[in-house]
Amino acid sequence: MPPMTTELVSSRYAVDDLAAAIDLCFEKGWTDGLPVVPPTEARVRAMLDAAELAPDKEIGFITNRQVAVTAEKVAINAVMAGCKPEYMPVVVAAVEGVADPRWSYHGPATSTGGAGVLMIVNGPIARRLDFNSGDNLFGPGWRANATVGRALRLVMRNVIGTLPGRLDRGTLGHPGKYTYTIAENEVDSPWPALHVERGFRADQSTVTVMAAESPHQFYNQLSSTAAGILTTLCDDMRISGNVMGQPNYVVVIAGEHMRTIAADGWSKADIRKHVFEHTQNSLAHLKRTGRLAGAVTAADETTLRPMLASPEDILVVAAGGRAGSFSAYIPGWASRRTSEAVTKLIKERSA
């Protein structure tokens, strides 16, 4: 095995103190608008060591940009985002995810559609690093969620050139473009975890990346059945995102709804099937509401168009607070054959 390269090749800037370093990062255009942790060599090396990565290791290659994303650049941006060194393997897996041809970087990163990168962390690492899977799921307050998602966005900005107004042309964007990371509540969930459904072992840890709109929550405090709760979900979801057909949706089932649905004996597959069948729109409706071109024909009234190619394209995640009759759905970005959710193994440091 060849010796590991240890040299850091990035340009260096000398500043007088931490405050000046933070200001320099703003002046250079290296931040998301919030202050960053200055990336000193010691901090960057700690990040690389935690993932046992040589600085020149290529984590991903973005074909459309002709950019190789090295471990050194990922580590620098992870430091800036405020990550602890032990978060680095999660950030690395997320970068591998968006560099995967199935995620198809150029479209979701650049599009006027303004997608963020939803990251779903599964497996033991989520508990060990204290990723939030409960109260205030999409909100602030957890360092792991906040900084890992932010690190990926800083890599996209600083390494891959995804700069708002330039190669990020989102018309509106959304707050999830700062950071957008959740974990599944595998402890309380009555169902197999997302990563197990996607072919990994329960004792492995993964991150799933999906080009995604913001989360949309729905409310149902009245139903005591699975079908009742999901009827509300489907009514909300039927007209959302690109109703003409998308690659993926995430459905997040939170505590109260999770217990009601599970008590009815419904599996994640049952949820997917129900949602797939009850979110279809008639061609007539799509034409009347300006989503599909052409005049309405008699047949259009009874011809249904599903939102997804298959029920398997719905990712069901158990997460969110224990209290409250709310759950959520998250539309994926764009349309079929554009960008699909990708799950990557988190390669943890050997003991």
Next chain:
Amino acid sequence: MPPLEILDPTVEARKQPLTFVARPDSLKGKRIGLVENTKYNSDRLLLKIGDILKQEYGAAETRMWRKHNAGVPAHAEILEEAKRGVDVVVAGIGD
């Protein structure tokens, strides 16, 4: 206390040479390829352009291909068929 040193988080894109094929002096008798990016109306726009190239510039024929989606380059099948079957290609972002 020595000055603090921080590392640059950015990277330059890899430089790659691009070679352009010489443009034809005239489109007269040329076969025109149209690469459509799947966006609404992009096919109609390209067909219109193709008609103009035939009627006003003497192009012989047009042929259109559809990409998998707007976010990816034209796939291999399009490139291979275009190499064999047309002299000039028109591509663009219809949106």
